Amino acid sequence: MKILNFGSLNIDNVYQVEHFVRAGETISSLGLANYCGGKGLNQSIALARAGASVWHAGRIGKEGGMLRDRLAKENINLDYLETLEDIQSGHAIIQVDQKGQNCIVLFKGANYRFTEKDVDNILEGFEAGDIMLLQNETSCVEYAIEAAHKKGLKVALNPSPITDELAKSPAMKYVDWFILNEIEGEEISGKQDGAEICEELLRRNPGCRVMLTLGKRGCVYCDGQQIFRHGIYDVPVVDTTAAGDTFTGYFLAGVAEGMEMPKVLEMASKASSLAVSRAGASDSIPTRAEVESTDIKLDPKLDPNK
Numbered sequence: 001m002k003i004l005n006f007g008s009l010n011i012d013n014v015y016q017v018e019h020f021v022r023a024g025e026t027i028s029s030l031g032l033a034n035y036c037g038g039k040g041l042n043q044s045i046a047l048a049r050a051g052a053s054v055w056h057a058g059r060i061g062k063e064g065g066m067l068r069d070r071l072a073k074e075n076i077n078l079d080y081l082e083t084l085e086d087i088q089s090g091h092a093i094i095q096v097d098q099k100g101q102n103c104i105v106l107f108k109g110a111n112y113r114f115t116e117k118d119v120d121n122i123l124e125g126f127e128a129g130d131i132m133l134l135q136n137e138t139s140c141v142e143y144a145i146e147a148a149h150k151k152g153l154k155v156a157l158n159p160s161p162i163t164d165e166l167a168k169s170p171a172m173k174y175v176d177w178f179i180l181n182e183i184e185g186e187e188i189s190g191k192q193d194g195a196e197i198c199e200e201l202l203r204r205n206p207g208c209r210v211m212l213t214l215g216k217r218g219c220v221y222c223d224g225q226q227i228f229r230h231g232i233y234d235v236p237v238v239d240t241t242a243a244g245d246t247f248t249g250y251f252l253a254g255v256a257e258g259m260e261m262p263k264v265l266e267m268a269s270k271a272s273s274l275a276v277s278r279a280g281a282s283d284s285i286p287t288r289a290e291v292e293s294t295d296i297k298l299d300p301k302l303d304p305n306k
Contacts, residue, residue: 001256002055002130003047004080004122004153006144007040008111008137009058009067010090012281017095020103035281036070038090038111039135039160042242042282046249047133048074049287050271052256056081057122059110059138064089070282080122084110090137112139119144128152133252135160142171149174158248162187172205177255179211179248198222211251213244219269221261230265233273234299242281247272250291267291 016031040058047054057080060067067089071078090109096102119140126132132148133156134141148155156177159166162184166172172188178201186192189200194217198210202224209223218231250271254264271291278284286294 001053002126003052003133003252003256004055004057004126004130005040005044005047005133006057006114006119006122006138006141007043007133007135008038008090009036009041009060009064009081010038010092010106010109010111010137011035011064011067012037012092012094014094014096017097019097020095020101034066036067037092037281038067039137039158039245040111041067041071042245042285043133043135043158043249044071044076045074045282046242046246046271046285047253048076048249049285050250050253050267050291051288052249052253053077055079055125058082059084059113060090061088061110064110079125084113087113108137111137114138114140114144116140116143116147119147123147123151123153126151126153129154131156131252131256133158133248136163136166137161141166142169145171145174156248156252158244159184159188160244175205175208177209177211177252178205179251181213181244182215185210185212194220198227213247219247219265221265226261228261228265230262230269231298233270233296235273235277235296237276239279239281239284240276242284243272243276245281246275246285249285270294270296 012035014033015029017029021027044054044056055077059082088109090111091107093105131154135158145155154176157175158179167188185197189197191197191200194214201210211221213219221228247268250268254267271286274286275284
């Protein structure tokens with residue numbers, strides 16, 4: 001079974017500043033660092049480190065070699081990663097002040113150069129039963145969902161960043177797995193309670209499965225026939241940047257392996273907890289060996305069943 005990640009790739013330019021720049025003001029930064037980012041890149045790395053076979057479909061500009069190299073380092077298949085000559089890679093300008101707060105300007109760039117023809121060409125390399133993973137950081141997301149479903153692929157959607165257009169899209173009925181957090185769940189379902197979010201998504205999209213993360217209250221999985229919950233692990237919180245992407249990758253890798261759902265939730269929850277205990281985005285994602293060998297305990301104060 002192949003996993004195709006139809007995903008975003010960004011270069012993150014992080015400026016350390018004393019304070020956020022104000023209108024008409026020019027300031028000097030205290031430092032600059034460049035990182036590989038984008039939810040698509042993070043999730044492909046999480047999938048690969050979880051042991052899955054991953055194909056990443058993406059678009060970058062001529063200056064995006066670091067993004068290609070980052071994925072290649074993880075042995076991710078790049079047959080569908082294309083370099084475009086007339087546009088820059090997606091990137092973010094991120095100011096981080098001395099209190100650790102940030103503000104971000106995002107440029108979509110090459111991520112939004114996918115066409116429907118591109119999607120069709122990419123899907124020629126996949127067959128019924130394979131899995132397509134999508135976020136909402138590229139063009140043609142709705143078309144890709146519909147085309148993958150028509151070909152018999154299973155569709156996993158992490159609808160982030162959530163938009164009203166995607167939330168109301170008719171393509172949502174073709175999603176097999178919704179992997180989302182409470183904010184995204186509320187936007188799509190109109191409900192606030194976790195149980196009600198799951199119920200509404202299942203009502204609107206019969207046959208789908210919902211993987212809802214609940215922050216400190218852990219996570220809940222439901223598919224209309226069974227419900228499983230899992231708590232979070234007791235670890236020091238250093239950086240939450242890639243927690244959700246780590247969970248998504250490990251969850252889908254476990255599903256692709258045919259693991260029992262309680263084991264899938266245990267593995268994904270442990271992996272995301274390890275990620276938040278480390279600094280960085282993709283660099284914080286643990287390997288499968290680390291997840292299986294690290295002895296951490298569930299936080300007894302945060303019972304997901306309460």
